[in-house]
Amino acid sequence: MIHVSKSIGEIRVGGDVVLKGPLTFDIINVAGSLKIEGDAKGGEISASGRAVFLGNLKADECSFAGSIKAEGVIECSDLSVAGEGRFSNLVKADEIHFSGRIWSERIECDEGHFSGDLSLKYVMCDEVFIEKESKVSGVIIGEEVLIGRKAEVDDVYGTDVVIGSDVKANIVEGVDVKIGDGTRINEVRYVKDVKIGPSAKVRSLKKIDELSRKPGYS
Numbered sequence: 001m002i003h004v005s006k007s008i009g010e011i012r013v014g015g016d017v018v019l020k021g022p023l024t025f026d027i028i029n030v031a032g033s034l035k036i037e038g039d040a041k042g043g044e045i046s047a048s049g050r051a052v053f054l055g056n057l058k059a060d061e062c063s064f065a066g067s068i069k070a071e072g073v074i075e076c077s078d079l080s081v082a083g084e085g086r087f088s089n090l091v092k093a094d095e096i097h098f099s100g101r102i103w104s105e106r107i108e109c110d111e112g113h114f115s116g117d118l119s120l121k122y123v124m125c126d127e128v129f130i131e132k133e134s135k136v137s138g139v140i141i142g143e144e145v146l147i148g149r150k151a152e153v154d155d156v157y158g159t160d161v162v163i164g165s166d167v168k169a170n171i172v173e174g175v176d177v178k179i180g181d182g183t184r185i186n187e188v189r190y191v192k193d194v195k196i197g198p199s200a201k202v203r204s205l206k207k208i209d210e211l212s213r214k215p216g217y218s
Contacts, residue, residue, distance in 0.1 A: 021055050039072070062093075096125075112142075126215070132164065143215045149180065157213040165197070173211060 007024050011017065014031040021038025025045070028034070034047040039055040046063040053070040062076035067084040070091075079093040085102040096112040103119045112123065115131035120138040130136055132148030141157045149164035154171070156163075161174035166182040173189040181197035187204040188194060191211065196202060 099131075124215070128158070139213070141213055141215055145174070157211060157215075159211075159215060173208070173213070175211065 009025070010027040011025070012027070012029040016033040017030050017035070019036045019040065021036060021040050023038070023040050025040065025042035027043055028045040030047045030049070032049045034050070035052040036057070037054045041058045043059060044061045045057070045059050048065045050066055051064050051068040053072055053074065056072035057070070058075045060077045062074070062078065063080045064085070065082045068081060068086070070087045071089065073090045073092070074087060075092045077094045079091070079095070080097045081100070081102060083100045085098070085100070087104040090106050090108065091104055092108045094110045096107065096109045098113070098118060099115045101117050105121050107120060107123045107125065109125040111127045112125040113129045113131065114120065114136055115134045118134065118136045120136055120140070122138060123140045126143045128140055128142035128145045130147045130151050130153060133150045134148065135152040137154050139155050139157070140153065143159045145156055145158035145161045147153055147156065147163045147167050147169070150166045151164065152168045154169070156169060156171065157173045159175045161172060161177045163169065163172060163177070163179045163183055163185070165180035167180065169183070169185045171187045172179070172185050175191040177188060177190045177194045179185065179188070179194070179196045179200050179202070181199045183197065183200040185202050187206070188202045189206045189208045191208055194205070
């Protein structure tokens with residue numbers, strides 16, 4: 001087991017690593033278990049196995065495979081998580097790729113790709129892509145929102161919203177909304193235009209003056 005604190009350059013190791021912050025780094029690459037106690041800031045960080053962050057993390061490139069638990073704010077230019085994850089604070093990135101079983105409190109990004117079984121309490125991104133056959137609970141807000149076929153989502157708000165075929169959703173609200181065949185939605189609200197596939201089922205359809213939850217605003 002390796003214990004390091006303060007300023008480090010590059011760590012590439014297989015095994016268990018414990019880093020005590022506050023610290024700065026260039027590269028951290030761990031195949032095994034990574035734990036950071038305190039805040040960390042640096043360039044590239046990756047872990048395959050288990051990663052635990054007790055403080056805040058700010059980095060350029062972040063990649064995690066296996067499991068991750070974060071109690072502080074996670075801020076990365078590019079963030080990729082594959083496996084199981086729990087984020088108890090803000091997650092902020094230019095581009096996010098989440099796949100697997102992931103729980104998060106709040107996500108803010110420019111572009112977000114999500115697949116698997118995810119509990120995302122609040123997502124605010126410019127572009128949101130929910131991959132096909134995924135199940136995502138929570139509120140999704142974006143300029144452009146695309147929900148893949150056979151996905152299940154809760155509430156979606158956006159400027160341009162495209163719902164694929166055979167999707168299940170609670171609320172869909174957008175300026176322009178397109179809904180694919182076989183999709184079932186409890187309530188659809190639109191500002192300008194709505195197109196609904198012939199075999200889609202919408203319980204309630206309503207034209208509104210403006211979005212109740214706008215992209216770029218909490």
